[in-house]
Amino acid sequence: HVQLVESGGDSVQTGGSLTLSCTASRRFYDNFDMGWYRQVPGKECELIFRKRRRDGSTEFADSVKGRFAFSQDNANATIYLRMDSLKEEDTAVYHCAASRGTGSSCPLNLGFGFWGQGTQVTVS
Numbered sequence: 001h002v003q004l005v006e007s008g009g010d011s012v013q014t015g016g017s018l019t020l021s022c023t024a025s026r027r028f029y030d031n032f033d034m035g036w037y038r039q040v041p042g043k044e045c046e047l048i049f050r051k052r053r054r055d056g057s058t059e060f061a062d063s064v065k066g067r068f069a070f071s072q073d074n075a076n077a078t079i080y081l082r083m084d085s086l087k088e089e090d091t092a093v094y095h096c097a098a099s100r101g102t103g104s105s106c107p108l109n110l111g112f113g114f115w116g117q118g119t120q121v122t123v124s
Contacts, residue, residue: 004028004096009119012086020081020119022096028114029077033099036081037107038092039118045106048094049081063089086123093118 008020020036028034035050049070051058060068069082079096101113 004098004114004116006094006096006116006119009094009121011122011124014086014088014123016086016123017082017084018086018121020083020094020096020121021078022080022116023076023078024096024098026077028098029074029079032114033111034079035097035110035112036079036094037097037110037112037115038090038094038121039106040092045095045110046092047110050111051079053099083121086121088123091121091123093120095119 003025005023006020008018010018012018033050033052036048037045038048039045046061048061048064058070067085071080095115095118097107097112097115099111101108101111103109107115
């Protein structure tokens with residue numbers, strides 16, 4: 001199945017923490033770049049994290065460096081995004097995504113061709 005399913009979004013206070021999870025179909029998990037992006041209405045989507053398949057390298061957006069962390073569970077084809085010290089500016093819909101996308105619209109412009117429905121994170 002072509003499937004990316006996110007969970008873990010919630011409403012939290014400033015300074016709080018959340019862990020988002022994404023369970024992926026094996027074809028994505030084993031073969032594609034995977035990552036997270038977030039989107040706020042009226043704003044461009046923002047790449048939060050990407051792990052590249054070819055060399056295993058990872059990158060975080062400057063806006064979340066030092067606050068967000070990545071982990072994964074290979075047996076269950078699941079990736080996690082640990083978010084600490086959350087700020088109001090982190091409020092967004094967070095999407096898990098996989099590579100091989102090209103285009104001008106979000107998230108194709110980030111190189112992702114597949115993505116989940118998203119999970120809402122609200123920080124106040």
